[in-house]
Amino acid sequence: MCSRLMISGDGHSSWFHSVVVALLHSRLETLERCWTVTGEPGDKVSEAEFHxxxxxxxKTDFTMKFKDVFDGKGKADVYDIKKAWWIAGLQLAALQLEGYTGLRKDGFTWSEPDKAFKILTNEDTEIYNPRGANKEKELWALMTQSGNTPIVFSIKFEDGSFYWYAALSATVNEKREGEEDWEKGELEIYAGNRRQTEVHPFAKWADEIESVVHWKLD
Structure with a gap:
């Protein structure tokens, strides 16, 4: 039931699906605890229970049927639902919850990723807002943990809106003596608004990052 599909969406749901991707990348076994197949066994899963x-x-359970997600009865925000619908099922199940900012019966609204971590894992998070002279070094140190710790970060646009991205890896290219790792580093991310994995020079992105949300580091 699990595959690396392309997850899309505008900023209204990026606080949720960026966390799903970060968990998929770094803690797949944790994410897979969020559902149990309850329909008929086989290649095509028709029904699942989402936890x-x-x-x-x-913990509360929601039974979701593929036909309900694919028929558009909910407001799940995912690309190519028919190919791999479990993320759409998670989104549709989440919209049934009450009390969370960002979730309404008719779709997603703005919220923060700490809510998504709570919904999916019941785990607390830490929030880092990069400031000060050492922010690039501190940010880089955080991003290097993205292989085994789910990490998401936000970029603020000119209109004041935010978009949340999943950090996937941080690697260092060949550097000269005296250069810092972050100065030559590359950051791999998943950009749901462009439906693709991307690699960017970290030094160019560091000033654009507004906030980072992550599990407490091991």
């Missing part, structure tokens, strides 16, 4: 957490930390 999410309320604001009080209580």
């Amino acid at each position: 999410l957490y309320t604001t009080e930390g209580e």
Whole structure:
């Protein structure tokens, strides 16, 4: 049931699906605990039970059928639902929860990724807002943990809106003596608004990053 599909969406749902991608990349076994196949066994899964957490930390189950997601009865925001519908199922199940900012019966609105981590894993998060003279070095140190810790970050646009991206890896190219790792580093991300994985020079992105949300580091 799990595959690396392309997840799309505008900023209204990026706080949720960026966390899904970060978990998919770094803690797949944790993400897979969010559902149980309940339909007929076979290549095409027709029904699944999704396990999410309320604001009080209580696990609650929602049965979702593929036909309900694919027929557009909910407001799941995912590209190519028919190919791999489990993320759409997670989104549609989340919209049934009450008490969370950003979730309404008719679709997603603006919120923060710490809510998505709570919904999916019931785990607390840490928030880092890069400021000060050492922000590039501190940001880089965080991003190097993205292989085993789910990390998402936001970019603020000129109109004041935010978009949340999943950090996938941080690697260092060949550097000269005296250069810092972050100065020659490359950041791999998943950009849901462009439906693709991208690699960017970290030094060019560091000033654009507004906030980082992640699990507590191991």
